Amino acid sequence: MKKVLSGNSAAAYGSMLVRAEVISAYPITPQTKIVEKIADLIANGEFKTEFVKVESEHSAMAAAVSASLVGARTFTATSAQGLLLMHEILHWASASRTPIVMVNINRGLAPPWSVWADQTDSIAQRDTGWMQFYCESCQEVLDTMIQLYKVAEDKDVLLPAMLSEDAFLLSHTSEIVDIPDQEKVDDFLGTFDPEYKLDVNRPMSFGSLSMPHQYYYEFRYKIAEAMENAKNKIIEVERDFEKVFGRSYGGFLDLYRCDGADIVLVAAGSMSSTIRIAVDEMRDKGHKVGLARLRVFRPFPVEEFKKLAKDVKIIGVLDRSFCFGYEGAFFTEIKSALYNMDDRPLVKGYVVGIGGRDVTLDVIFEIIDDCMKTTDTKEESFKWIGLKG
Amino acid sequence: MDQEKTWKEIPWGGLILDAGNAQEYHTGDWRTERPVHIMENCKHCMYCWICCPDSAVIVKDKKMVGVDFDFCKGCGICMKVCPFDAIKMVVEGEEGD
Ligand code: SF4
Numbered sequence: 358m359k360k361v362l363s364g365n366s367a368a369a370y371g372s373m374l375v376r377a378e379v380i381s382a383y384p385i386t387p388q389t390k391i392v393e394k395i396a397d398l399i400a401n402g403e404f405k406t407e408f409v410k411v412e413s414e415h416s417a418m419a420a421a422v423s424a425s426l427v428g429a430r431t432f433t434a435t436s437a438q439g440l441l442l443m444h445e446i447l448h449w450a451s452a453s454r455t456p457i458v459m460v461n462i463n464r465g466l467a468p469p470w471s472v473w474a475d476q477t478d479s480i481a482q483r484d485t486g487w488m489q490f491y492c493e494s495c496q497e498v499l500d501t502m503i504q505l506y507k508v509a510e511d512k513d514v515l516l517p518a519m520l521s522e523d524a525f526l527l528s529h530t531s532e533i534v535d536i537p538d539q540e541k542v543d544d545f546l547g548t549f550d551p552e553y554k555l556d557v558n559r560p561m562s563f564g565s566l567s568m569p570h571q572y573y574y575e576f577r578y579k580i581a582e583a584m585e586n587a588k589n590k591i592i593e594v595e596r597d598f599e600k601v602f603g604r605s606y607g608g609f610l611d612l613y614r615c616d617g618a619d620i621v622l623v624a625a626g627s628m629s630s631t632i633r634i635a636v637d638e639m640r641d642k643g644h645k646v647g648l649a650r651l652r653v654f655r656p657f658p659v660e661e662f663k664k665l666a667k668d669v670k671i672i673g674v675l676d677r678s679f680c681f682g683y684e685g686a687f688f689t690e691i692k693s694a695l696y697n698m699d700d701r702p703l704v705k706g707y708v709v710g711i712g713g714r715d716v717t718l719d720v721i722f723e724i725i726d727d728c729m730k731t732t733d734t735k736e737e738s739f740k741w742i743g744l745k746g
Numbered sequence: 747m748d749q750e751k752t753w754k755e756i757p758w759g760g761l762i763l764d765a766g767n768a769q770e771y772h773t774g775d776w777r778t779e780r781p782v783h784i785m786e787n788c789k790h791c792m793y794c795w796i797c798c799p800d801s802a803v804i805v806k807d808k809k810m811v812g813v814d815f816d817f818c819k820g821c822g823i824c825m826k827v828c829p830f831d832a833i834k835m836v837v838e839g840e841e842g843d
């Protein structure tokens with residue numbers, strides 16, 4: 358069935374398609390429509406789920422962790438300040454190994470207030486033990502929701518996953534979305550039945566204490582290992598998803614016209630669509646430019662970047678966020694991934710689109726131009742593009 | 747908890763799979779002061795038994811007979827609440843009962 362859906366509605370339909378059993382969420386601009394749409398679907402009898410109204414995002418995540426520990430498939434959604442308020446419980450979720458899926462609408466952080474696209478909110482959750490996916494289209498949002506439950510609930514992974522959409526540019530943009538048949542999704546996902554769960558008939562201790570000489574160290578290592586396991590699982594699920602539903606998003610890196618490219622731009626989220634147009638125009642003019650859309654930030658696709666870097670001269674990395682004190686996160690991490698290669702390309706970093714500043718075709722062309730003009734590999738390689746000054 | 751397991755053998759998420767495992771963890775090890783029961787003052791009113799946060803007061807045949815030092819953390823609540831001065835606190839290792 359095809360429907361015109363916004364990125365927010367696609368997330369709401371996604372939660373219904375995966376048959377989320379518990380949803381706890383607190384509304385926040387620009388995520389509000391997800392919660393409203395879910396409420397609609399419940400009210401008109403289409404969606405049977407336990408919707409928990411909570412007084413804050415901290416509580417929303419705490420309720421989600423508890424529901425997941427009981428063995429319920431759990432969904433939540435938030436944005437910006439709400440995500441920050443969840444921060445403590447994000448760590449609880451991953452370390453308790455609860456495969457919650459959450460949609461985060463990437464929005465600028467206050468002050469000054471901004472409700473527009475900016476990825477600093479999710480980048481700031483990098484070390485919480487959550488998988489992180491960034492989407493480009495409404496269809497991808499819906500499809501990735503299905504994929505994420507499959508990855509997250511795998512017994513070798515059991516980690517929560519965050520799906521990010523740029524504020525308004527995706528959350529409020531409507532597109533035709535193909536909603537897959539419920540039976541197909543049911544078959545693909547199966548039910549969530551973890552080996553250990555809160556069960557009165559089989560009591561065990563959750564959230565216990567571990568002394569330095571006991572197993573804290575090992576429990577943390579198990580999370581690190583689960584993140585590694587997720588790498589294979591993400592690829593496997595992407596492949597299986599394509600077989601069943603006929604759509605695929607490239608797994609970790611969505612490569613667009615990278616064959617034989619000298620310059621490849623790396624970006625995440627909605628601006629990738631603008632970059633595709635720029636790439637087409639550059640290719641038409643005979644310039645070998647491509648796009649590698651970063652779809653998964655955690656686990657970080659080190660091998661994929663190394664493979665890409667083999668045949669490329671310059672990688673231009675666009676960060677819609679900034680880590681105060683040191684560059685943009687994508688830029689830093691991509692450089693670090695390539696550092697031990699014998700013959701690595703030059704990596705250049707660009708901050709763009711902070712607080713929803715429009716990332717226009719001109720911005721992209723300016724970046725491509727900057728890459729093409731690069732001759733001295735020792736030159737300053739990090740810039741804020743379009744800064745008023 | 748068995749101290750010899752490898753990271754592969756432990757369950758995820760810091761779980762302890764055996765129910766009632768608090769029994770095996772002797773929180774009495776944390777104690778620096780110890781309650782001493784003065785039997786001749788005791789009226790066996792059970793107030794200390796109700797108030798002890800670690801269920802460490804031992805009762806037999808409706809009588810307060812002593813303290814389970816595997817679990818008594820030495821908080822002194824029993825001493826504080828006892829209406830009959832039948833419990834005193836002593837520093838561990840300094841005074842016998
Ligand atoms: S509160 Fe005092 S008198 Fe009452 S049982 Fe305990 S020790 Fe005995």
Ligand code: SF4
Binds near residue numbers: 802813817
């Ligand atoms: S000192 Fe505290 S823990 Fe020990 S018996 Fe008295 S009330 Fe219980």
